[in-house]
Amino acid sequence: MEVQETEVQTNRVFTVPNLLSVIRLLGVPLFLWLILVEEADLWAFVVLAASAFTDYLDGKLARRWHQISRVGQVLDPLADRLYIFATVVALTLREILPLWFAVLLVGRDVLLACLVPALRRRGLTVLPVHFVGKAATFCLLYALPLLLLGDGDGTLALLARVFGWAFAVWGVGLYWWAGLIYAEQVRRLLRAA
Numbered sequence: 001m002e003v004q005e006t007e008v009q010t011n012r013v014f015t016v017p018n019l020l021s022v023i024r025l026l027g028v029p030l031f032l033w034l035i036l037v038e039e040a041d042l043w044a045f046v047v048l049a050a051s052a053f054t055d056y057l058d059g060k061l062a063r064r065w066h067q068i069s070r071v072g073q074v075l076d077p078l079a080d081r082l083y084i085f086a087t088v089v090a091l092t093l094r095e096i097l098p099l100w101f102a103v104l105l106v107g108r109d110v111l112l113a114c115l116v117p118a119l120r121r122r123g124l125t126v127l128p129v130h131f132v133g134k135a136a137t138f139c140l141l142y143a144l145p146l147l148l149l150g151d152g153d154g155t156l157a158l159l160a161r162v163f164g165w166a167f168a169v170w171g172v173g174l175y176w177w178a179g180l181i182y183a184e185q186v187r188r189l190l191r192a193a
Contacts, residue, residue, distance in 0.1 A: 009068045017062035020054045021075035027051055028082050035090045041148055044090075048145040051083050055141060077129065080137050081109060087144040096151045104172050105140075108179040115186045127185050133178035139171030 027047050034044040058076060062068045088105050091097040119127070146164030150157050 007068065009066045012067070012069060013071050015062070015067040015069060015072065016065070017058040017067050018069060018072050018075055020058035020061070021072060021079050024051050024054050024058075024079040025075070025082065028079075028086050031083070032086055032090055035148070036093065039094075041151065045145050045148050048083070048087065048141075048148065051079075052141040052145070055080060055137070073129075080141070084137070084140050084144070085109065087148075091144065091147060094151070096147055101168070101172070105175065108176050112179055112182055115183060118186055118190055122189055124189070127182050130178055130181050132174055132181055136171050136174035136178050139167045139174060143167030143171050 027050065031044055031047045031051075034040045034047060055076070058072070062072055084105065088097060088102045092099060092102040143164050143166075146160045146167060148164075150159075150161030150164050
């Protein structure tokens with residue numbers, strides 16, 4: 001499967017897409033405070049939903065306005081990973097998610113983190129984002145807020161749990177598939193070098 005790298009179109013740091021990514025990063029501690037300290041699940045859900053929307057929006061604006069930057073290529077996936085990690089930890093601590101689910105998600109990121117030193121030795125900082133990785137992130141960024149909404153009683157909570165777990169199962173599968181694709185990219189780079 002061939003991976004296409006999105007070409008950097010600007011060296012500017014201060015762009016609207018980068019600002020959206022920074023706002024998403026600042027939302028991570030707010031989300032954690034809302035869900036773990038205040039247990040304000042509805043507001044935590046709003047923060048997660050806003051993060052998912054701005055994740056979509058920053059990519060769309062970067063492409064439309066030709067503002068794809070190296071900073072954005074680092075900030076956007078960093079914000080995605082931090083939101084997913086923070087949400088998984090928080091939902092596991094609140095016993096909304098089972099521990100095995102958290103281990104599956106964090107395990108994939110640990111695997112990829114082990115590949116970073118090999119990338120850095122070759123002068124690379126990030127791999128090109130693959131469509132499967134984007135699809136996995138999409139599923140997880142929708143699954144986790146739905147699972148949070150599903151922590152309750154009633155028809156809405158039941159529907160949120162059903163759709164949340166559907167997105168979660170697909171998300172984990174795609175997350176690991178993307179991880180294997182990235183690992184293969186690293187293997188090819190090392191072999192070519």
